[in-house]
Amino acid sequence: MQTSTSKKSAVLSHAFIWVLIVFTIFPIYVVIESSFNPTGSLASSSFWPSSFSWKNYKMLFTDPAVPFTTWLMNSGIIATANALFSVFIGAGSAFAFSRMRFKGRKLGLQSLLLVQVFPSFLALAAIYVMMEKVYTVFPAIGLGSLGGLLLIYLGGAMGVNIWLLRGYIDTIPLELDEAARIDGASTFQVYWLIFFPLAAPVLAVTALLSFIGTFNEFVLASLFLTDVHHRTVAVGLQSFIGAQFGQNWGPFAAGSLIAAVPLVIIFLSLQRFIIGGLTAGATKG
Amino acid sequence: MHRLAGFTGLPAQIAKIIFMAIADAALVAMFFASLSKHGGLLTIVIAIIFIVTNIVYFSPRTVPLKFLLPGLILLITFVVVPVAYTIQMSAFNYRTGNEISQPEAFKQIMSQGLQPDAANTSFDFLVGRVDGKLVGLITNQADHTSAIATESGVTPLAPADVKIIDGRVVGASGFTALTPDEAANLDSTISNLKFPDGHGAYISPQGDSAILLTQTYLYDKKKGTITDTLSGEVFKDNGVGNFANTKDSHQLLQPGWKAFNTFANYTHLFTDPVVRGPFIGVFVWTTIFAFTTVIMMFSVGLLLAIVLNQKLRFRRFYRSILILPYAIPSFMSILIWGGMFNRQYGAINGLFHTHIDWFNNPWLAKATILIVNLWLGFPYFYLVSSGALQAIPAELEEAASIDGAKTSTILRLIKLPLLLQILSPLLISSFAFNFNNFNIVYLLTGGGPTDVLHGKTAGATDILITYTYKTAFGSAEQNLGLACAISVIIFFIIGSISMWSLKRSKVLEQI
Incomplete structure (x- = not known):
């Protein structure tokens, strides 16, 4: 039985x-x-x-009407830039929230927690009008530019990244800071010489999650990047098969594979770390 | 101590000063560029960033802010400001036809009122410069008197001052005609010139002639009305951004302007039958979709976690295949599935030898969205469930089995409740994520099919965020005010769910 x-x-x-x-x-x-x-x-x-x-x-690599390599580069550049800057900048804020006591800290953390649940594309109409205005003054960071899109992504990544990193920094024992301070280290030295090396693995994971998130982002990129040479892979491939679904299917499939394979390899080889980051609150799917 | 010493003292000070000098130079340059191009609010924002940055980094007392500031600036400028701006825009009638400010709209309307005068006065026209300013040398075609028309009025010329060749005026003293090249370059500027004649009319160039335009719209400042003196019709500010005919409120003078209308966009959503129907439909589907998809993904993921938690052969192999959907960029997977569901050529109809038109039937389109989202999302829930399963202490299971409980009973009565408790914050945030899952809907079905709800923009599979996108940037009509109102409603829903979830999990108190 x-x-x-x-x-x-x-x-x-x-x-x-x-x-x-x-x-x-x-x-x-x-x-x-x-x-x-x-x-x-x-x-x-x-x-x-x-x-x-x-x-x-x-x-994909020869047809001048399909600047696939440019798209791939744009995605690579903007995803890397967003991953690096958002983690680097976010780490500073997270360090302050975790290690310092100052007026407004609690309120700041509570607002941060609330702000980070809103994806920045929810305000897409406002962002569009805002960046249209910025374009008339600074074309390089206004509507249609990768620079402007990066700024929007950075702003949007701050909430989640600060929150995730703060959670991790809280787990680094305070004794290390105190020991360094007794040796005469300033706050900045504690940050650079104690905290940064210790947090390197989690910074890398957060950066990787930001990278994947940016690579996948479609709404703002499609709204922003109208010029065919400024597009990211997501927007480029979508417009490419959107135009003639039946015709471009083969090259589209090839392009998808080229763009996906590196990410899949990174993901599978680092899955142990990434999954730890996931359960800390980031979601997808 | 020696290792630390390298990063302090003079080198650090110099590095800081160089860095701040670059940042300040950039900010100052941006400030003046913005000022010269009438950046308005943008100029103020740059000035504030400049002042705050310098105070924070040069004052010895603001240590926490030194760490917080860059993140804070980004967060405020690109998240908080857009959210505030969304709320502000939602209180305006801001749509195709009502996009500019009231003074600008008024100016454009009044310029439409300029019509050729009753006598059809016309002039020979020659464009040139007097003292560097663009002026017109005009010669009345009826009485052949000439004059110089400038921005400040018309100065008649004595016949002796005018140079005539073949019966046509070609020059005057003090007047330099533009060369053809110059004239071609300034073409659009020239055709927009309007020289006041000093009697309320304007001389307007039309190539090498000019006509006299008189104002047929009479603006009554006291009553706030515009009267079309030709037709006798009276237009009055209708309070929502247009001058409307007092006899027929649908006849509007174009363009309109962005008018403050407090809650009109919101009341439209709930009372205007044209907007309400689609909005309610979209709202209901958004909620159903977010619920159903989370439950589907979670059930499959959890079941898989339970199954793979047993000692099975090839467990690692199964695992690495089954998490693949999570590793592949999701926008690609969605586009690929879109091709596979294609009616004529797709792999799915090809495999089963069917001809199902997946995207043209509202129910099938909804089903494809759920299927594809299941594919995308079950690995995530497998990963988190299997993590949670392993986090449940083995002692619980042992104690229960000693008490005689069967494996299935342990699972049902002990593991599942614990698991739900551990995973509920993730389930809630996944609900919030899918509530705004733009990609799955927009890239798979585009929100369609569209002929079901009879709304202008909403399709059967549209969720609130894709509906917002279409409302704001649709091809037929763009209604930014209404789109912002929908965004605000989404903010409210997501904010409430999250607050509730945070209260439950007591995170807020632990801070």
């Missing part, structure tokens, strides 16, 4: 896992197959692979 139920449950478990695996792999398989299918259009893509070619990949 006992063995038969456990056998039954093992069979059920495996059935469940395999159904999920098929569900998971299906689109991945379709993309890989389409990217190597020389006909390149959705119409002629078949479920079973028929022929193999690099044509779609070549098209």
Whole structure:
């Protein structure tokens, strides 16, 4: 009796896992197959692979109407810049909230906690009008520029990053700070020489999460980046297949793979750290 | 002590001064650039940032602020200000046709009232300069008298001062005609010139001739009305940003202006049948979607965590495949699924040999959104559930099994309640996230199909945030005021849910 139920449950478990695996792999398989299918259009893509070619990949790097490398670079630049700056700037604020006692600290933290639940794109109409105005004075950081988009992303990342980092800094023992202070270190020295090296791993994870988040961001990027050469991969690929869904399917699949593979590798190799960061409050999906 | 010494004293001071000098130079340059281009509020913001930064970094007493300031500036400028601006914009009638300020709109309306005078007076017109200023040399085609028209009025010329070739005036003393090249460059400036004739009319260039325009709109400042003297119709400020015909309130003078209308955008959402229907529909679907999708993702993720928590062969292999959707950039996965659900060519209809039009049926479109979002989200819930499962102390399970409880009973009565307790903050924040999950809707269905709710902008799968986006930036009509009102409602909902969740979890008290 006992063995038969456990056998039954093992069979059920495996059935469940395999159904999920098929569900998971299906689109991945379709993309890989389409990217190597020389006909390149959705119409002629078949479920079973028929022929193999690099044509779609070549098209991405040679067709001047599809500046794929530029998109990839734009995404890389803006995601890296946002990850580095937002963590670097956020770390300072988090350090102050965690280690110092000052007037308004509690209120500041409470407001921060509330502010960080609003994604910045909720105010998209206001951001648009604001940045339109900025454009008339400073085109380099106004509407249509990567610089302006970066500023919006940085502002939006502050709440979450400060909150996440503060939580981590709270776990670094105070004794270390005190020891350094007895040795005559100033607050800045404690920050640079004690806190920064200790927090390096969590700073890296937060930066990585910011990077992935920025890479995925679509709303503000599509609103901001109207010029084809300023687009990020997300906006570029969307407009690319949005224009002619059937026609550009093969190159789109190839482009998706190129952009996704590095991220997937980073994610899988660092998953242990990333998952720790996730449960601390960041969500996706 | 020696290691620390490297970062203090003179080098640190110099570094700080250099850094601040660069920042100050940049801010000062931006301040004057903004001032010269009439940046308005922007100029003030730059000035404030400049002053605050210098006080904070040069005063010895503001140590916490030295750490907080950069983050604080970014947070306030790009999150708090837009939120405040959203609230402010939501109180204005701000839409296509009502985008400019009242004085600007008034100016444009009055310029439309300028019509050729009854006598159809026309002039030969030659553009040139007197003392460097753009002026017109005009010659009345009826009586052939010439004059110089400037911004300050018309100065008649004695016939002796005028140079005539082939019966056409080509110059006058003191007047330098523009070369054809100059004239071509200034084309748009020239056609916009309006020279007052001193009697309430204007001389307006039309190529090489000019006509006399008289004001047919009569503005009565006391009554606040504009009277069209040709038709006799009276237009009055309707209080919501337009001059409307007093006899037919739908006949408006264009353009209108951004008018303050307090709660009108909000009351529209709940009382105007054209807006209310779609809004309620979108709101209901947003809530249902966010609930359903979180429950689906959580159930599958949790079940997977329970299953993979057993000792199974290939567990690691299964695990690394099953978290793939989480590792792939989500916007791509959504676009890929969009192609796969394509009716004619998609892999799904191809595999099952069906011809289902997934995106044209509201129910199927909703189903695709839920399926794709499940694919995207179950790995996250698997990861967090399996983390939480492992965090439950093994002693609990042992104690229960010693008391004779079966594995399934332990799971149901001990593990699940604990798990729900641990994960509820994540479930709530996932609800809040999906409530605003723009990408899944916009990239998969675009909010469509659209012919169901008969609204101008809302489709069957639109959620509040995509509806806001379409309201603000749609192709037919852009209504920024209404979009901001919807944003404010979303702020309110998300804010309340989060406050409730924070109160529950007692995070606020631990600060």
